[in-house]
Amino acid sequence: METTYLEAIRKGIWEEMERDPKVFLLGEDIGIYGGAFKVTAGMLDRFGEERVVDTPISESAIVGAAIGASFMGMRPVAEMQFADFITCGFDQIVNFAAKCRYRWNAPAPLVVRAPSGGGIHGGPFHSQNPEAWFVHTPGLKVVQPATAYDAKGLIKASIRDNDPVIFFEHKALYRKIKGEVPEEDYTVELGKASVFREGRDMSVITYGAMVHVAAEAAEVLEQEGVSVEIIDLRTLLPMDEETVLSSVRKTSKAIVLHEATLTGGLGGELSARITEKAFESLDGPVLRLAAPDTPVPYAPTLEKAFLPDVEKLLEKARWLAAY
Amino acid sequence: MAAVKPVSPLMDAGTNTEAGLSLRFLYYMSLMREVEDRIERKLYRQGKILGGVYVGRGQEAICVGAGLVAEPDDVLFPCHRDLGLYFIRGIGPAEVLAQYMGRVGGLTQGRDGNMHMGDLKRRIVAIISAMAASVPVAAGAAMALKQQRSRNIVFVFFGDGATSRGDWHEGINLAAVQKAPLVLICNNNQYAYSTPTEKQMSCEHVADRAPGYGIPAEMVDGNDAWAVYEATQRAADHARQGLGPYLIECKTFRMTGHSAHDGADYVPKHLWEEWGAKDPIARMENLMLDRGYAAREDLESLQDQIRRQVDEAVAWAEASPYPEPETLARNVYEESR
Numbered sequence: 001m002e003t004t005y006l007e008a009i010r011k012g013i014w015e016e017m018e019r020d021p022k023v024f025l026l027g028e029d030i031g032i033y034g035g036a037f038k039v040t041a042g043m044l045d046r047f048g049e050e051r052v053v054d055t056p057i058s059e060s061a062i063v064g065a066a067i068g069a070s071f072m073g074m075r076p077v078a079e080m081q082f083a084d085f086i087t088c089g090f091d092q093i094v095n096f097a098a099k100c101r102y103r104w105n106a107p108a109p110l111v112v113r114a115p116s117g118g119g120i121h122g123g124p125f126h127s128q129n130p131e132a133w134f135v136h137t138p139g140l141k142v143v144q145p146a147t148a149y150d151a152k153g154l155i156k157a158s159i160r161d162n163d164p165v166i167f168f169e170h171k172a173l174y175r176k177i178k179g180e181v182p183e184e185d186y187t188v189e190l191g192k193a194s195v196f197r198e199g200r201d202m203s204v205i206t207y208g209a210m211v212h213v214a215a216e217a218a219e220v221l222e223q224e225g226v227s228v229e230i231i232d233l234r235t236l237l238p239m240d241e242e243t244v245l246s247s248v249r250k251t252s253k254a255i256v257l258h259e260a261t262l263t264g265g266l267g268g269e270l271s272a273r274i275t276e277k278a279f280e281s282l283d284g285p286v287l288r289l290a291a292p293d294t295p296v297p298y299a300p301t302l303e304k305a306f307l308p309d310v311e312k313l314l315e316k317a318r319w320l321a322a323y
Numbered sequence: 324m325a326a327v328k329p330v331s332p333l334m335d336a337g338t339n340t341e342a343g344l345s346l347r348f349l350y351y352m353s354l355m356r357e358v359e360d361r362i363e364r365k366l367y368r369q370g371k372i373l374g375g376v377y378v379g380r381g382q383e384a385i386c387v388g389a390g391l392v393a394e395p396d397d398v399l400f401p402c403h404r405d406l407g408l409y410f411i412r413g414i415g416p417a418e419v420l421a422q423y424m425g426r427v428g429g430l431t432q433g434r435d436g437n438m439h440m441g442d443l444k445r446r447i448v449a450i451i452s453a454m455a456a457s458v459p460v461a462a463g464a465a466m467a468l469k470q471q472r473s474r475n476i477v478f479v480f481f482g483d484g485a486t487s488r489g490d491w492h493e494g495i496n497l498a499a500v501q502k503a504p505l506v507l508i509c510n511n512n513q514y515a516y517s518t519p520t521e522k523q524m525s526c527e528h529v530a531d532r533a534p535g536y537g538i539p540a541e542m543v544d545g546n547d548a549w550a551v552y553e554a555t556q557r558a559a560d561h562a563r564q565g566l567g568p569y570l571i572e573c574k575t576f577r578m579t580g581h582s583a584h585d586g587a588d589y590v591p592k593h594l595w596e597e598w599g600a601k602d603p604i605a606r607m608e609n610l611m612l613d614r615g616y617a618a619r620e621d622l623e624s625l626q627d628q629i630r631r632q633v634d635e636a637v638a639w640a641e642a643s644p645y646p647e648p649e650t651l652a653r654n655v656y657e658e659s660r
């Protein structure tokens with residue numbers, strides 16, 4: 001069935017709640033209101049107050065409580081109202097959840113959902129892409145779907161996973177992206193990238209909303225005789241290096257594209273891995289396209305200048321194609 | 324290599340009579356004192372313990388008095404001066420000493436040090452370093468137990484300084500609105516590292532913070548194991564009845580520096596004397612003698628026996644190897660077996 005990205009996440013959570021009584025939700029305004037973006041709409045009525053817990057505005061307590069409940073055998077799914085507020089629960093995520101298996105063999109199977117990303121005129125505190133902070137934290141898994149199909153499959157896999165998962169949902173995709181989403185139960189394996197589009201001449205390695213920017217640019221480039229392969233990482237940590245490297249070995253050229261800011265972002269990491277491990281295959285430098293190193297601005301002119309888009313990608317791609 | 328048996332034969336007679344409980348208080352407090360003395364005053368100085376050492380000298384009545392209220396399946400969240408809780412849960416001095424020395428025989432097999440240890444099977448959760456971080460986690464464990472219709476409850480321990488952290492407030496507030504079965508036990512030892520409580524908070528008592536969350540609180544003499552035990556029973560009854568969190572502030576004093584490297588020159592001399600006279604172990608011994616629960620020789624033989632038990636534990640821990648470097652990257656994530 002044609003389903004939005006948002007509805008796909010909602011269905012995935014709903015099915016897991018039906019399947020496993022240990023799954024429960026906690027977060028701000030997720031019950032009676034159904035969540036700031038309505039991802040949990042209808043769940044309070046179906047599952048009741050104990051499994052759809054409206055919490056105080058306490059991100060640290062939300063994540064902490066999820067950890068504690070997971071120690072008691074539960075499968076909590078915590079919602080950050082916006083990914084920007086995940087900083088208020090940062091210590092619980094990176095110091096408590098991420099390290100407990102390694103330190104004392106105590107798994108913390110929980111999911112923290114975080115609506116992220118710009119393009120919605122949200123300004124500096126409702127638009128950020130903070131995935132790199134978490135990718136720098138061994139013990140976490142970091143996931144970001146780009147399609148409706150993956151959104152359902154990945155949220156289900158994340159809920160079933162036995163390690164803590166930070167699940168970024170791109171707000172701009174919630175209602176914009178639609179796709180075929182099977183009614184039946186399926187999961188998309190964590191840690192596996194997908195070849196979103198096959199191509200011969202250049203690899204664009206990306207994730208989240210930027211997958212769709214890459215797809216649009218690829219259409220244009222096709223007309224210009226440049227065949228672009230798009231790798232959608234889907235899971236950012238652990239990273240599916242093999243899929244990335246085999247694409248680059250085939251195309252010999254690579255651009256890493258992300259909406260998060262440039263310095264310290266995943267582009268640097270991917271670029272380094274490609275040059276370390278596929279250097280012999282490369283016919284040009286590995287390029288990065290990312291947001292500039294500024295906060296996410298509010299005014300539409302500034303936000304447009306900030307966000308990577310098709311035009312900016314075309315410019316990089318044409319330069320690389322001609323290299 | 325099995326760890327040395329933690330429980331003294333004397334304890335086999337341990338019952339819940341007043342005499343029996345007094346003996347158990349004394350045993351666990353004395354074992355904690357002896358193990359921590361070895362750690363702080365011997366093994367650390369000999370360079371056998373490389374990392375931080377924080378002990379609960381003078382505060383033993385708190386974790387022991389409260390810990391003996393907990394039922395076996397209640398969940399414990401100790402803080403860094405609550406070693407007695409581990410012994411009560413059947414974890415032996417050998418595993419604890421190996422933990423401090425970073426050996427594979429330690430509870431975290433060298434992955435972490437000092438009091439950063441836990442065991443989900445024994446329902447005892449490891450702290451992280453960040454003070455008060457356990458409070459929201461304990462709140463979540465309590466919420467889960469409530470959802471599961473369990474009769475079990477959660478005990479979380481912390482110091483006075485930790486009550487300044489946002490996590491403490493967020494965790495209590497969440498537990499309070501959820502009426503989660505959580506017993507909160509504060510050791511107010513009047514200092515957080517070098518900072519006295521009046522620089523930590525402008526209310527007089529930690530207990531004064533409780534009304535802001537709509538939960539009951541009481542203050543007890545934290546150097547009296549019986550007083551802590553009885554207060555904890557009230558708190559546990561409250562939590563088990565579904566009435567939500569309950570805070571106990573145990574007034575005590577840290578009879579040592581913040582950590583093994585800290586001479587605590589900032590502590591006025593008279594405080595050492597005043598609080599030294601209230602030592603919880605000496606008090607329990609006197610109570611037992613006064614009430615005829617034990618004779619002087621019994622107490623001496625108990626201490627002898629504890630010393631031998633700890634001697635054996637030290638030897639066992641020292642014989643335990645360091646972890647192999649090849650194991651470094653294991654268990655970051657679930658591993659397929």
Ligand SMILES: Cc1ncc(C[n+]2csc(CCOP(=O)(O)OP(=O)(O)O)c2C)c(N)n1
Binds near residue numbers: 510
């Ligand atoms: C968030 C955080 N900041 C700083 C520290 C360093 N630190 C360790 S223990 C401590 C004092 C703790 O005082 P209190 O909570 O009263 O416990 P006590 O040591 O007195 O038992 C400090 C500042 C820490 N562990 N965590």
